[in-house]
Amino acid sequence: MLSVLALGELVLDKLPFAPNRTSPGALSGRMISGALCGAAVVREDEGAGAVLGIVGALAGSFAGYFLRKGVRRVSGLPDTLIALAEDATAIGIGVAAAESGSREEGLKSRLRRVA
Numbered sequence: 001m002l003s004v005l006a007l008g009e010l011v012l013d014k015l016p017f018a019p020n021r022t023s024p025g026a027l028s029g030r031m032i033s034g035a036l037c038g039a040a041v042v043r044e045d046e047g048a049g050a051v052l053g054i055v056g057a058l059a060g061s062f063a064g065y066f067l068r069k070g071v072r073r074v075s076g077l078p079d080t081l082i083a084l085a086e087d088a089t090a091i092g093i094g095v096a097a098a099e100s101g102s103r104e105e106g107l108k109s110r111l112r113r114v115a
Contacts, residue, residue, distance in 0.1 A: 022062060
C-alpha cells in the first residue's frame with residue numbers, strides 16, 4: 001500500500017497542477033505517511049517511530065522545497081529535471097537504509113543463534 005502511495009507521489013509531483021509540498025493538504029499526507037513508515041520501522045516502540053517519521057516528513061518537505069527552489073534559481077535547470085534528481089536521491093537513500101536494516105537484522109539473528 002505504501003509503495004503505491006509513493007509511486008503516486010513520484011508521478012503527481014511532476015504535474016503542473018500539483019500543490020506545493022508545504023501546503024497543508026500535501027504536508028498532512030506526508031506526515032501520515034511518515035508516521036506509518038516510522039511506526040513500521042521502529043517496531044520496538046511504534047509511537048516513537050511514528051513521531052520520528054512525522055519529524056522526518058516535515059524536515060524533508062521543507063528542506064526539499066528550499067533546496068529545489070535554490071538549485072533552480074542558481075542553476076537555471078528546469079524544475080522537472082531537478083525533481084527527477086531529487087526522486088533518484090530519495091530512492092537511493094531509501095534503498096540504502098533498507099539494506100542497512102536488513103543487514104543489521106541478519107547480524108542480530110546470527111548472534112542469537114550463536115548465543
